[in-house]
Amino acid sequence: MADGLKPALVIINLPVRDLRAATAWYTRVLGHGPSGEPSPTDVEFDLRDGVSLLLTTGDEGAERAGAKVLLGVGDLDAERSRLADAGIGTGERQEIEGALAWSDFESPEGHLLGLVQQLER
Structure with a gap:
């Protein structure tokens, strides 16, 4: 049997309505600010090596998922x-x-x- 998927990177893509307010709230929860803003609709927080939380206002697929x-x-x-x-x-x-x-x-x-x-x- 072949080895299963072992991703080198995991991104949790979380849709938000207000990117600025959500960024401030997650900064308080995580105890550190974002690691980057890959686009005007996205803010990324590094959670650990290879794992990120991406707050987004530009991903309709993520918006539909729970x-x-x-x-x-x-x-x-x-x-x-x-x-x-x-x-x-x-x-x-x-x-x-x-x-x-x-x-x-x-x-x-x-x-x-x-x-x-x-x-x-």
Whole structure:
């Protein structure tokens, strides 16, 4: 059996109505500004090597699709606290014992995001 797809680059293309406001909000959530503006309708945030979040007002296909952006963190409670300090509320902490803990929240435009922490077994 051949190896499956192993992309060298992953881009989460997230449609927004107000690029300036969304850029400011995601800057607060991520704790850093964008890495670039590839076009007048796009702002890109590097999440880690080879993984980017692209806010866009110019992609009709992305606009029609639904998605939830999950952001893996090392310490869920610390990230929830950091976001609260930045004026961003997150949902209740939920947990699958010995596996995962997470907290879902929404962007001002209604995108569903989640912070997720892998727990030690």
